Every structure is written in structure tokens, then in C-alpha cells.
Amino acid sequence: MQELLPDYLAVILAGVLAGTAARIILLRIDYRQYPGYPHGYLSHVSLGFIASALGAVAVPAILKPDYTAVTFLALAAQQFREIRNMERRTLESLERTELVKRGLDYIEGIARTFEARNYLVMGTSFFTSLAAQFGGLPTACVAAAVLLMACSYFMSGEVLGDICDVVPADLSFRGSVLMVDEIGLMNVGLKSMREKILAEGLAVKIKPRDGNARATVHDIGQRMAVAFTAAVIVGTKKDVDTPELTPMARKNPDTGEVGLFILPVEKDMEQLIAAVKLTPVLESARSKPLKAGPVIKEAKRR
Amino acid sequence: MDARQSGAILAVVTLNMDKVGGGAPIFFARDEDEQEKTARHLSKILDAVVHDLENGAYIIVRH
Numbered sequence: 001m002q003e004l005l006p007d008y009l010a011v012i013l014a015g016v017l018a019g020t021a022a023r024i025i026l027l028r029i030d031y032r033q034y035p036g037y038p039h040g041y042l043s044h045v046s047l048g049f050i051a052s053a054l055g056a057v058a059v060p061a062i063l064k065p066d067y068t069a070v071t072f073l074a075l076a077a078q079q080f081r082e083i084r085n086m087e088r089r090t091l092e093s094l095e096r097t098e099l100v101k102r103g104l105d106y107i108e109g110i111a112r113t114f115e116a117r118n119y120l121v122m123g124t125s126f127f128t129s130l131a132a133q134f135g136g137l138p139t140a141c142v143a144a145a146v147l148l149m150a151c152s153y154f155m156s157g158e159v160l161g162d163i164c165d166v167v168p169a170d171l172s173f174r175g176s177v178l179m180v181d182e183i184g185l186m187n188v189g190l191k192s193m194r195e196k197i198l199a200e201g202l203a204v205k206i207k208p209r210d211g212n213a214r215a216t217v218h219d220i221g222q223r224m225a226v227a228f229t230a231a232v233i234v235g236t237k238k239d240v241d242t243p244e245l246t247p248m249a250r251k252n253p254d255t256g257e258v259g260l261f262i263l264p265v266e267k268d269m270e271q272l273i274a275a276v277k278l279t280p281v282l283e284s285a286r287s288k289p290l291k292a293g294p295v296i297k298e299a300k301r302r
Numbered sequence: 303m304d305a306r307q308s309g310a311i312l313a314v315v316t317l318n319m320d321k322v323g324g325g326a327p328i329f330f331a332r333d334e335d336e337q338e339k340t341a342r343h344l345s346k347i348l349d350a351v352v353h354d355l356e357n358g359a360y361i362i363v364r365h
Contacts, residue, residue, distance in 0.1 A: 176354035189352030189360045190342055241346045243365055 008060040014132040015059065018144035019052020019125030020045070022151050026117045040090070044114070047083060051076065051118045055125035059133050076122065084115040099238050100231040100247055105221025109282045113155070120151050158286075160206070160226065161277030163213035168269050169205040169259060171198060180259030181205060183252045186244075193244050197263065200237070202272050206249075206258040211290045214256035219285035223249035226260060226279045233275035235265030310364050312348050315341045317358040326361075 027044055054076045061069035088111040095102060124147045132140035160166070169181045173194055178185045180203040188194050206226070208214040216222055227247040231238075238245040247262035260276060315329045315337050316322045329344070331337035341352045341360045350364040 175356050186351075187353040189354035190345070191338055192342065193352070241349050243349065243351050246365075 008133075010137065011059060011129045011132045012053075012056045014137065014140040014144070015056025015125035015129030016049070016052045018128035018140070018147065019055055019121045020049045021144070022124040022148055023048025023052070023117065023121045025148060025152055026120070026155055047079075047118060048121050051080070051121045052125035055122035056129040058126055059129040063133065073122075080115050080118040083118060084111045087111040087114045099240070100228050100236055101224060102228045103221045103224030105219070105282050105284045106225040106228065108284060109280070112283065117155060120155065124148065124151060158281040159277060160217075160279045160281060163209055163216060163281065164277075165207040165209065166273045166276045167205050167207065168273070169203040171201050171203045171261065173198070178261065180250075180261055183250055183257070183259035185248050185250050185259065185261055188244055190244070193242075197244075197261075200267060201261060201263050202234070202267060202269060203259060203261045204269075204273055204276055206260065206276060208256055208258075212288045215287040215289050216281060216285050217258045218251065218256065219282070219287075222279075222282050222285035223251075223258060223260075225282055225285075226258075226276055227262070229279040230260060230262050230264075230272055230275045233278075234262065234268060234272050237263045237265060308365055311361050312350050312364055313344050313362040315344065315352075315360040315362070321357060322359055 023045060027041060027048075054073060058070055058073060061067075088107060091102065091107040091110060092104075095107065124144070127147055128140050128144045131143035135143075172179050173188070174184070176187050176189055176194070178188050178194075178197060183205075188197065206217055208217055217226075227249050231247050236245065236247055238247070245263045247260065249258050249260040251258045262272065264272065311326045313327045313329060314322050315331055317331055317334070317337055319328075319330055322328050329340050331340055337360060341362065344350075344362045345352045348362055348364065350362045353361050353363055355361060
């Protein structure tokens, strides 16, 4: 078979196939954060194909040796930055008509992820072609499998359930202030609305397991992302003329715990808890104050 | 304050005219039922939230 193919074609093909497969696998993971735009799917697979072709072609280019050819990788980087902009623009324009906002942090996170995934795809195809070049096709298959697993492992990312406990909480009113356990959320004036909220609302409490998690859920963008994910999964009865029913997450300033309130279409507590746990930890929200120990000590000493 | 801005008080519905005044439109209600009803209508018309100040006044606020 290999004799029939022109030089390097098998190498390039192996890389392209592995890269495109990686893009498709990563796109499936995407669905949680980027639900259902078929044309987006197509354009990302196509761009993934281009990225993997670039990665795969780099190997023969180096071996040829045609070193200047590698500079087109810089062009590719430019192209992928454009992907980030494209994602951001799409989501930002959708945001304007979204009843429950994703929040800019979430959008930025998604856009960055889409860019990063193309680099991963390029890396996958590059290393697969490298393996094909020096070890033949069987080695390339093994390399591709390992790289694909690594890709899905690294890009699946942390979710809120990894760093916080999520427990059911009670909704009540103190005067006209809506409370989730001891956390005050908002002032609801209309009696009819209060009754509706008490009858149909659901609430959970997000309990950070340590100081790092507390700093993460302190982030407003992270809390918007939680409310958004919850609204996507259990639905929300909010409409344009009922802004009171907006899903909302507020924290207890003393303990750092966050109370989430939502008026779901489907009143299913387990589903809500699962949705909250599934929310990705946003890159921009992630912080690790506990790990600052040595640096802080050093600064204190000085 | 610009009424399109978030946090703007669009209207006040009160049982007690002595306690309110200022820039926003004020609606006087004779009893709690009327207050509730007026506030509900205003909130639907203005797509805004009704808040209870617990002193006999409801404010309608855009968020």
C-alpha cells in the first residue's frame, strides 16, 4: 500500500486524520457549553481539518528540508486568533437577546477554549505525522490514540462539582426579601410573585470546599455561568415582563457560600444539583490564594 | 436619571403620600389591594421589578 502512495502522503494523511478526529471529539465535549448550532459545528470541523493539515505538513517540510515552510505556522496562529474573535462576536450578539445571560467571563472562556483547541489539534496531527514518519503507520495509530486521550483529558477541564459541595436549600421570605437559607437575594414586592416563587422555586447552596474554591465562586462571572447552566438544564419561567424570576446566585459574605435561586420549568432538585455541579470552572474565575503561601511569606519577611 | 439605565426608579406606588416625593412618577393607592394591582400592571408595562420598601411604598425598578 505504502509503495503506491507518493512520498509523505501517508505521513500527512495520518496526521490529518488524527487531527480532525481530535477536533470532532473535542467538539462533542463542547456541546455542554455551546449547545446546538449545526453551522458552527461544520465550520469548526472544517477549521480543525485545516489546522490538522498545517500540523501534518510541518513534518515533511522540516525533513525536506524546507525550513522556511514552517513559517506558515505563524499564519495559522493568526487564523486561530480569528476563530476566537468569531466565537466571541457570535456569543456576544446572542447575549443581547438572552433572557438569562451567559456573562462576559463565560463567553471569553468559550472563545479562548475554541482557539486553544485548534492548537491542540495542530499538535496532535504534528506528533502523529512525526510518529508515522519515523515509526510507520502502526506507531502512528498508537500515537494518535494516546494523543486523542490526552486531548480529551486536558480539555475537559474542572467543573464546579470538583471544588464545591452542592446541597438543597430552602426558599423563604424575610419581609419582602427572598432568602436562600440565610442568604438574602433580592426584594420582591408583589405578593402574588412571592407566592409563585415559594410554590414553584428551587434553591441550592454551593459550599466551597476550601479557600481556593471560595475565591472562585466569589467571582461574579462564575456565578452567572452557574445560573446560566442551571437555566439551560432545568429551564426557567422567566420572561421579559417578569424580571423577578431571573435565576440568581448571591453569596453569604461571612462564609463564602453561594445561594442559587431559580424558577425551573421542571421542578427537579436532583437535576438542578447535577446542572450546578456540571458548570465549568471558568479560567478567569479560577484563583488559588492558598497557593500564594511562600510568596506572601517572602513579602512579609521583606 | 436615565430611565433606561439599570437601577433607575421608574415609578412609586404608595399608600402614604407624605412619605414620598421627587422625580419618579408617584401613584397613590387607597388600599393594599389597589397598590398590589397598580404595581403589578406597572411592572408588566415597564418590564421592571416591584420592590417593597416595607413602609407603605412600592418602587418599580429596572434592572
